[in-house]
Amino acid sequence: MLGYYLRLAVKSLRRTPGLTALMVGAIACGIAACIVTLTVHHAMGRNPIWWKNNVLYAVTMDSWDPRRPYDPDRPTVAPSQLTYLDATYLYGSDIPQRKTLLAFVQGALAGAPGQSAPVWAMTRITTAGFFHMFDVPFEYGGPWSAAADQGPQPVIVLSHRENQRLYDGRNSVGRTILWNHLRFRIVGVLAHWDPRPRFYDLTGGGSGDFGGSARAFVPFRWGSMLHLFPIGSMSCWVAPGAPPLQTYRDLLASNCVWITMWVELPTAARRERFLDFVNAYWAQQHAAGRFQRPRNNHLWKVSQWLRLHRIVSNSSRLLLRIAFAFLAVCLINTVGILLAKFLRAAPLAGVRRALGARRGEIFAQHLVEVAVLALSGAILGLLLGIAGLAGVRALYAHSYSAYGKVAHFDLIGIAWALALAGVSTLLAGLYPAWRVGRTSPARYLKSQ
């Protein structure tokens, strides 16, 4: 029976090619708009390390100026980075199962075979915990040891891209490379790893959140060993009468916040203990004259951290809503056209009813026709949507905005959009199919 209905449906659709094209086109446009905006929205809002959402915590303390908040628009929110004093003290705790500190410094890489001039490579100073906590995949080798953090030993981990550039992607583990003119041993090369958004470090505004990751990684203490000023985000406040910040020593003792800290706390009990530890430190420092703002120590889960930094842009939300309004208009349009079309063909349904077809069968027959429409609209919409995503990427190719950077074909987003297409079009077809199913045969037979 289904085959017969399908044949009838195709016949009916081909009888009015203009209307059919119009309906399929309208559904496809609506679906494509939804695919593009949903994909981008989904990619922006997702948590790239959801499986560790309940064990990883970013640490913040409000060390800011007592006279005014860090962010005047959100006075209760502490800076998202820590000062050197606080970060190094908190890092000394052994309550967390793992812990890490993050900052960016300048790096120049040289000495690879065949390399003429040094290349600039944004370098992350961090600790071994970084690779373990964030499940960073390695292509060759692995993270450095805890002892390398202490030394610090001259060990370096290269990103996939940098290894491609310097060693043509070959296994470079064990080789020596010049990092800022010092000899470093390569201990690991990352596999391709570029979580978006860059959840572990959301500083750097719209570009940084979705930007690429560092090209090289070295132990955190190399920053202070070599007096390398951080080149990522840094915010400072100067107390009245305090000398301006000039030397690296000034920086380490300053109020400047420039270090992101993460801890891994597998149980609620550990989480409580670590928060108590932070609070005790706060109280001690508060008594000594620092931390004169209200106590605002916080451990943020990854999902909370992403929300706190308002990763999903307002433009994205706006475009998503408009795309849905557009789809609604397309569907209402389809309901109208289907209704008109079915009712005009109602005499045919009348004849079939008179010949013994039941109401349910007429309904089913028309619903099959709707399903054919929905499927064609969805497929065309998918193609248009993929083209649309490429268009968005091209549009945003040279932009600070993150919108284009995440506009990639994403199976989950597209599955959502297709499901939406199918369900909504079928729903739109329900009423017209039901209406025509209700026609009484007598009325149409009379007028024949």
Add this chain to the structure above:
Amino acid sequence: MSLNLRPLLSALRRNPTGALLVTLQVSITLAVLVNAAWVVHQRIMRIEQPTGINTRDTFVLQISGSSNQFNAAAAESEDLAYLRGLPGIVSATVSDGVPLTGDGGNTGVWIEPGQQGQVTLTSELGMDQDGLKTLGVRLIAGRNFRADEIQPYVPGKQAPASEAIVTESLAHALFPHGNALGKTIYSSEPRTIIGISRDFMGPQLGQPTERTIIYPRLPGQGGYYDLLVRTQPGKRDALLRLARKHIAAAHRYGVVVDARTFAQNNRRRDSGNRNVAILLALVTALMLAVCCLGIFGLTTFNVGSRTRQIGTHRALGARRRDVVSRFLVENALILTAGAVLGSVLALLIGNWLTLHYAVPRLNMAYLAAGIVTLVAVGELAAWQPARRAARIAPSVATRTV
């Protein structure tokens, strides 16, 4: 022409579903159209906000030391001497931030010592006496820095500058009653305002962008500095390539991190707004098109299903014009209903946008323009099928189908 609405209304009443659907479409389209146009207008205003900078003939090279053996002070004076000696270069300066990019510092400024009273937040930029000329920014009061006022970079011991040039907006924010010139302002150090420049967009991209304070101070902290260069018209790209190549090879412990024209930086700065405007306009235009197709479809259907009725009407003496206007008036009724419902919807959405997205309150002129546009386009969509209806011969009424 006498128009009797009664037969129209009864026709609508007999088959209300189609008309209702079009009303719904029209109202949603109107609501989105009006608000999208309003948001696009806001974005375009932000794009068209002048930068105040010569973005045509300028480029920037960002230099970073790759070791703490890098002597930034020596390197920057070498680079400046090289750049200033190149034929085709109008002016070059060294700075600690790059306007239009977000790369640079900001600071709080007070008009009383000891950080008392109200603080004004502003972008800050350390440059030498050629800075304003390089950016193409004119002074409107006071004077430029003198060469002897520029504080060189001395690692760990740089003397604070005691002069400052502020933009018009910053001068007004600090001293609303004018007379900023010659006044002392306080950030980490007290400084005298010796000049007021025209507004230009500083390094920080947050609002308000055109507040900037300039210090006579050379960069170098952290082994990092920016070379800003202005060339004669048409020579920018060639000189950018040349300078980049030379400077990349000039320093043993320094690398060129980035080399870009100001035009590229400016495109990147406003591309977010421009692209959102493009996407919004595109979706709204498609929506309007689909809505018109809906109107076209409904009118075509009505014409088709009322063929005999129209024939009878014509046989009874209606002119072609009457038939056309009958359909257009019927369509106008639907459009009016859609416009009323859509206006309510548009206002609700506008209100919601104001509350949640900080979009200014919807301008009523936009609503009025939206209604006019939609009604005009909607009538146009119904016109072709209505004309086809007018061509139906009266004899159709007497024939059986």
